[in-house]
């Protein structure tokens with residue numbers, strides 16, 4: 001099964017095509033483990049289509065968390081504000097109606113489960129092991145780190161942690177996702193896989209697997 005490029009091209013969002021293709025491929029590998037995938041930051045559904053299409057092939061489930069009120073940079077007056085997503089009746093951003101329409105158009109309503117809430121609140125009672133966690137929520141350090149801290153413990157051995165918007169050069173973009181990526185790398189719990197543009201990909205080590213460089217103190221600062 002291939003994802004519907006026409007639908008994807010018409011969905012508002014921040015996922016580059018090559019990164020999206022990679023999300024699709026990693027999700028295909030992840031879902032074969034029999035455990036669900038989870039993303040933080042649904043927005044209007046662009047990344048959900050890439051991940052969800054792969055998950056659907058194996059009759060799996062993608063949980064997609066968002067409070068749907070937009071991140072700091074998507075608020076009125078900020079760089080990524082989109083007036084079409086502003087609900088004047090209640091004076092706030094609301095991306096949930098569009099997200100639901102996109103899931104319906106993409107035939108993913110029985111695959112992608114929207115969870116409307118803050119990521120750390122959802123995490124409070126979460127107990128299901130996950131084969132993939134994709135972090136693309138708020139880009140302030142506190143938010144990105146909280147997402148990492150809340151969800152990393154649920155990733156199964158061999159499962160994947162993906163982080164979006166990794167800019168090694170501060171002139172190209174905000175540093176919070178990159179800083180969180182560095183924290184994950186130096187935890188000694190992950191194998192680093194090739195990045196695709198700004199998409200960082202880490203794979204949770206299997207039980208008993210020793211990361212390269214561990215005994216040379218690489219992970220100890």
Ligand SMILES: C[S@@+](CC[C@H](N)C(=O)[O-])C[C@H]1O[C@@H](n2cnc3c(N)ncnc32)[C@H](O)[C@@H]1O
Pocket residue numbers: 012013014015040041042043044045046047048065066067068069070071095117118119120136137138139143
């Ligand atoms: C960069 S956008 C996600 C883009 C999306 N993945 C795509 O492919 O287009 C970030 C989203 O994260 C959501 N968000 C920010 N902080 C959050 C939090 N603490 N919990 C849940 N959602 C959050 C915002 O509402 C926003 O829709």
